[in-house]
Structures are given as C-alpha cells and as structure tokens.
Amino acid sequence: MATIFIFIFFFFLVPSYGFDSLDPLGNITITWDYFSDNGNSVDVRVSLNNLQLFRHVEEPGWNLGWAWKGDEVIWAMLGAEAKEQGNCTRFRGQQKPHCCQKEPVIIDLMPGTPYNMQTANCCKGGVLTSLKQDHSKGGATFQMNYIKASVSDSGGSFSMPENFTLGVPGYSCGTPFQVPPTKFTKDGHRWQQVLETWNVTCIYSQFLASPTPTCCVSLSAFYNSTIVPCPTCSCNCQGLPGATNCVECSHHMCPISIHWHVKQSYKEHWRVKITITNMNFVKNYSQWNLVAVHPNFRSVTQVFSFNFQTLSVYANFSDIGMFWGLPYYNDRLLTHGENGHVQTEVLLHKDRGEFRFNEGWSFPRKISFNGDECVMPSPDAYPTLPNTAHISTTTLPTIFLSLLLLSICSTSLE
Numbered sequence: 001m002a003t004i005f006i007f008i009f010f011f012f013l014v015p016s017y018g019f020d021s022l023d024p025l026g027n028i029t030i031t032w033d034y035f036s037d038n039g040n041s042v043d044v045r046v047s048l049n050n051l052q053l054f055r056h057v058e059e060p061g062w063n064l065g066w067a068w069k070g071d072e073v074i075w076a077m078l079g080a081e082a083k084e085q086g087n088c089t090r091f092r093g094q095q096k097p098h099c100c101q102k103e104p105v106i107i108d109l110m111p112g113t114p115y116n117m118q119t120a121n122c123c124k125g126g127v128l129t130s131l132k133q134d135h136s137k138g139g140a141t142f143q144m145n146y147i148k149a150s151v152s153d154s155g156g157s158f159s160m161p162e163n164f165t166l167g168v169p170g171y172s173c174g175t176p177f178q179v180p181p182t183k184f185t186k187d188g189h190r191w192q193q194v195l196e197t198w199n200v201t202c203i204y205s206q207f208l209a210s211p212t213p214t215c216c217v218s219l220s221a222f223y224n225s226t227i228v229p230c231p232t233c234s235c236n237c238q239g240l241p242g243a244t245n246c247v248e249c250s251h252h253m254c255p256i257s258i259h260w261h262v263k264q265s266y267k268e269h270w271r272v273k274i275t276i277t278n279m280n281f282v283k284n285y286s287q288w289n290l291v292a293v294h295p296n297f298r299s300v301t302q303v304f305s306f307n308f309q310t311l312s313v314y315a316n317f318s319d320i321g322m323f324w325g326l327p328y329y330n331d332r333l334l335t336h337g338e339n340g341h342v343q344t345e346v347l348l349h350k351d352r353g354e355f356r357f358n359e360g361w362s363f364p365r366k367i368s369f370n371g372d373e374c375v376m377p378s379p380d381a382y383p384t385l386p387n388t389a390h391i392s393t394t395t396l397p398t399i400f401l402s403l404l405l406l407s408i409c410s411t412s413l414e
C-alpha cells in the first residue's frame with residue numbers, strides 16, 4: 001500500500017513578500033526621527049523595532065551601520081555608541097566628536113549602563129525579542145546630535161544617510177523611505193510632532209544567514225519501532241571543508257536536532273513528545289523558539305513545560321504553532337556538554353473526520369528552530385502503522401537511547 005503524502009498546503013501557495021512563509025511580513029524596521037534642527041546640527045532619534053512573529057536577535061546583538069552622504073559628524077550619542085571614533089583630527093583643540101567615520105557602526109549599550117548615558121528603551125546589549133515572545137523587549141532607541149554636511153545638497157532639507165546594515169547575519173535592509181512624521185509625548189498629555197520621519201525595512205533570509213541548514217528533524221511513533229533519523233548530511237557531511245568541529249560529530253552535522261515522537265493514543269486524545277537537542281559545544285541558545293506546522297494544532301488541549309501559541313499568519317489558518325521556553329526554567333538551551341536538551345509533551349484532541357495515524361498525518365509538515373527551517377526526513381521513510389492496525393499504547397523507552405547511539409560517532413578534532 002503506497003502511502004500518499006500531500007505536502008502542498010495553503011501557505012505554500014500564497015505568494016510571500018518576505019522569504020519565510022511562516023512569517024511572510026516579518027521585518028525589522030529602523031525608524032529615523034529628525035526631532036530638532038539647530039542650524040548646523042540636527043538631533044535625531046533612531047529606533048529599531050523587531051516586527052517578526054518569532055525570529056529574535058540574540059547575543060551578540062545588532063550593529064547598526066549606515067553611510068553618510070557628506071562629511072557629517074556625530075557630535076554626541078545617548079543610549080548606544082559608535083564602535084569606533086574614526087579620524088577626528090580636523091577638530092583640533094576643542095572637545096572631540098563622538099564619531100567622524102563616513103560609515104559609522106553603532107552598537108547597543110549593556111544593561112546597567114550609567115543612567116546619564118541612557119535613553120528610554122535602550123541598553124539591552126543588542127538583543128531584540130520577537131513579537132510573540134516578549135513584545136516589550138523587541139525595540140531599541142538611541143539619540144544623537146550630528147553636524148550637518150558642510151556642503152549640503154538641498155538647502156534646509158535633511159540629507160538622509162543610506163546603505164543601512166543591521167550587522168546580524170541574514171538581514172538586508174532596503175532604501176530609506178519617508179513616512180508620516182512620528183508623534184511623541186513626554187508627559188502623556190501634550191503630543192509633539194517630529195520634523196521628518198524615515199523608515200528602513202530590513203528582511204531576513206535564511207540563505208544569506210547560512211549557506212547550509214542549521215537543524216534537522218527525526219521521527220518515531222509508539223506503533224513502530226523504527227526511528228527515522230535526521231537525513232544524513234542534513235547540515236554538512238563529516239570531513240567536508242566547513243564542517244565545524246564545535247558540533248558533536250553526527251551523521252547529520254546539525255547544531256540542533258529535533259525529535260518528534262508520537263507517544264501515546266487515548267480515546268479522545270493523542271500525545272506527542274518533542275525534544276530539542278543542542279549538539280553544539282560552544283553555544284547556549286537563550287530565548288530559543290520552535291515553530292511547527294501541524295493540522296491538529298487547532299485542537300491543542302495541553303502543552304507541558306513550554307509556552308505555546310498558534311500563529312494566525314493566514315487569517316483563520318491556525319496550523320502553525322510556536323513553542324518557547326518558560327523563563328528561568330528552560331528558556332536557555334544549554335551546550336551539548338551541559339545537558340543540552342529541552343522537551344515538551346503536547347496533548348491534542350482527535351478531531352472527528354480528520355485525525356488519523358496513517359499516511360504520516362501525525363507528523364509535522366514543517367519545523368523551524370529560531371526562525372530557520374529544519375531538514376525533514378523524506379515522507380516515504382516515515383514510520384508506518386503495522387498492517388494489522390492494532391494500536392498498543394505502550395511507549396518505547398529505548399527510543400531515545402538508540403537515537404543517541406545513531407547520531408553519535410567518533411568526534412573528529414581536526
């Protein structure tokens with residue numbers, strides 16, 4: 001009996017403007033507010049806002065760069081700092097400017113920076129959380145005073161810099177475009193308008209971030225003793241140039257592997273166990289997140305040990321579920337040497353007319369970790385139901401041991 005998998009889903013057919021069908025509009029927006037013009041200098045407030053549903057910016061964080069069109073010089077900055085001062089020798093004698101580079105790179109300050117160097121919403125060490133995980137920490141703001149270019153092309157108007165970069169692998173930023181000026185309030189009563197506001201949209205592409213995938217998926221089910229491993233060479237092949245020696249040497253060479261185990265069947269419900277393993281010896285993943293696509297996510301009854309939310313990316317289509325860790329419990333996925341795994345069990349309702357164990361229905365359609373899509377096994381290898389479909393509810397405690405053995409090989413140190 002041939003098993004037929006239909007992997008064409010609604011969201012694959014929708015044309016996407018970004019690069020990610022699970023968050024098609026996701027972007028990081030830079031907003032540049034000109035809030036006062038002092039003749040030869042200008043005060044600007046720059047904000048970064050992470051408008052992505054699940055992808056976050058983790059340590060070491062953003063490094064915002066741009067190119068001035070003239071010989072502008074940053075005189076002072078609050079809430080962030082330029083990485084390098086550059087050549088300021090033309091300002092002899094006097095107090096030196098903050099940054100004289102043609103292409104400055106701005107870095108965030110650390111939490112706990114002295115109060116007189118801060119602005120509201122600053123100093124998070126470059127980390128930006130996602131909309132779903134903690135929207136309140138998804139932004140960063142700094143202020144600066146800069147000296148206008150000595151030869152200003154258009155009298156009076158501002159000369160917006162260009163060629164913005166975020167300094168985070170995978171992001172590319174568009175051309176600045178003028179938007180209706182931002183309003184702001186200091187006291188909650190009076191609203192002031194800035195002079196001009198410009199936005200820059202930066203979009204993530206997994207291909208730009210990394211030439212190879214970074215995670216893979218393995219599968220198993222209580223009704224079949226076969227463990228379908230991560231596809232060989234999912235992320236790289238052992239011994240190939242570029243195969244990192246900081247990851248546990250496995251047949252898949254992925255820093256992250258995810259195991260989806262269909263664990264148990266009850267009268268009205270079924271249970272899945274999801275384990276995320278960090279194969280990396282040198283990296284902790286803080287604020288990690290996992291996004292999976294499964295039609296039964298519409299009827300999740302209970303999720304143990306993880307946070308869970310469905311993402312309504314396409315109006316009523318809630319097959320996309322996001323998991324992330326509980327603060328101070330498992331929101332950090334530690335290195336391979338330090339118990340590097342986290343796991344959850346999910347209880348789902350068996351919806352009439354839809355739920356089934358055959359045809360691979362109980363397995364995920366797609367999984368991403370920290371916003372990067374993981375390599376799935378080929379559908380024709382999925383564990384199948386025994387032909388005499390007697391479903392036992394025993395679990396297989398040996399599965400994880402054998403999985404471990406499967407994925408481990410001698411570590412090459414070269």
Ligand SMILES: *[C@@H]1O[C@H](CO)[C@@H](O)[C@H](O)[C@H]1NC(C)=O
Nearest residue numbers: 025026027028029051052201
């Ligand atoms: C940026 O993301 C937000 C939130 O998803 C979206 O509303 C907005 O349209 C996006 N902007 C662009 C220019 O794509």
Ligand SMILES: *[C@@H]1O[C@H](CO)[C@@H](O)[C@H](O)[C@H]1NC(C)=O
Nearest residue numbers: 067068069070103161162163
């Ligand atoms: C921005 O980048 C383009 C293409 O690399 C370059 O031609 C242009 O001169 C840059 N702009 C500035 C102000 O450096």
Ligand SMILES: *[C@@H]1O[C@H](CO)[C@@H](O)[C@H](O)[C@H]1NC(C)=O
Nearest residue numbers: 086087088089090091092100
């Ligand atoms: C700095 O700029 C001045 C001209 O403004 C130049 O004479 C000097 O060589 C530069 N110094 C360095 C280290 O580049």
Ligand SMILES: *[C@@H]1O[C@H](CO)[C@@H](O)[C@H](O)[C@H]1NC(C)=O
Nearest residue numbers: 029030031047049179180199
């Ligand atoms: C500009 O960016 C801000 C977020 O920083 C956003 O709220 C606003 O809607 C954007 N404006 C336009 C016209 O895209």
Ligand SMILES: *[C@@H]1O[C@H](CO)[C@@H](O)[C@H](O)[C@H]1NC(C)=O
Nearest residue numbers: 281282283284332334335338
């Ligand atoms: C990972 O986190 C643990 C516990 O917080 C810490 O002891 C360890 O040094 C970290 N390792 C790396 C490589 O950052």
Ligand SMILES: *[C@@H]1O[C@H](CO)[C@@H](O)[C@H](O)[C@H]1NC(C)=O
Nearest residue numbers: 298299312314315316317318
């Ligand atoms: C969303 O789904 C519910 C229940 O499945 C249905 O009643 C409702 O009409 C749907 N809404 C839209 C906008 O499709």
Ligand SMILES: *[C@@H]1O[C@H](CO)[C@@H](O)[C@H](O)[C@H]1NC(C)=O
Nearest residue numbers: 224226381382383384385386
């Ligand atoms: C378990 O699934 C595999 C496919 O991955 C299949 O070849 C095998 O026959 C199944 N075992 C049983 C006992 O049904």
